[in-house]
Amino acid sequence: MDYIKTLEDLEARYGQPGAPSLRKVVRQMTPLYRKWIMASRLCMLTTVGPEGTDDSPRGDDGPVVLELDPGTLALPDWRGNNRLDSLRNIIRDGRVSLMFLVPGSNNVIRLNGTAQLTADAALRARFDKDGKQPATVIVISIGEIYSQCARALMRARTWTSGDESAGLPTAGQLLAEASSGAEGGDTYDREWAPRAAKTMW
Numbered sequence: 001m002d003y004i005k006t007l008e009d010l011e012a013r014y015g016q017p018g019a020p021s022l023r024k025v026v027r028q029m030t031p032l033y034r035k036w037i038m039a040s041r042l043c044m045l046t047t048v049g050p051e052g053t054d055d056s057p058r059g060d061d062g063p064v065v066l067e068l069d070p071g072t073l074a075l076p077d078w079r080g081n082n083r084l085d086s087l088r089n090i091i092r093d094g095r096v097s098l099m100f101l102v103p104g105s106n107n108v109i110r111l112n113g114t115a116q117l118t119a120d121a122a123l124r125a126r127f128d129k130d131g132k133q134p135a136t137v138i139v140i141s142i143g144e145i146y147s148q149c150a151r152a153l154m155r156a157r158t159w160t161s162g163d164e165s166a167g168l169p170t171a172g173q174l175l176a177e178a179s180s181g182a183e184g185g186d187t188y189d190r191e192w193a194p195r196a197a198k199t200m201w
């Protein structure tokens with residue numbers, strides 16, 4: 001198999017980007033991008049580090065990020081599995097990308113920038129949920145914001161194809177497979193929802 005190894009070869013296989021795809025890029029929050037991002041309760045956080053890349057879903061019960069100023073966003077690090085892959089990467093290489101999604105919209109908003117991690121008490125308190133706060137907050141300096149092409153979500157019928165999860169392996173089954181049966185299984189699946197409900201924030 002031949003691989004494409006030069007930019008010239010790559011670019012020869014595609015046309016030039018359309019003018020709107022370049023003009024839509026902004027360097028900070030604008031009224032309409034702000035409205036869209038503040039409607040998003042889910043984003044995908046991509047980071048890079050010495051071991052490679054990481055992509056992590058981040059969700060909340062309201063806006064997934066907080067705007068500190070037009071060029072800066074704050075993303076709380078709510079409880080997860082404590083692998084800390086994204087956070088380790090941010091400490092060593094601050095480059096990040098976020099993709100914001102809103103159910104029902106085929107548009108996706110992309111944000112590229114740099115991030116730092118803080119445990120600042122005052123900032124953490126701004127995310128308080130009934131006395132629970134994130135252990136840290138990711139502070140993101142915006143490099144650019146733009147809308148992604150909607151074709152991918154349209155091709156996948158992301159919001160119109162209904163629930164297609166029947167028959168998929170559960171988290172317990174995946175864990176059991178990966179650990180050769182040492183962990184996971186039906187007990188893990190049965191106990192997961194109550195455990196998650198107690199440690200959501």
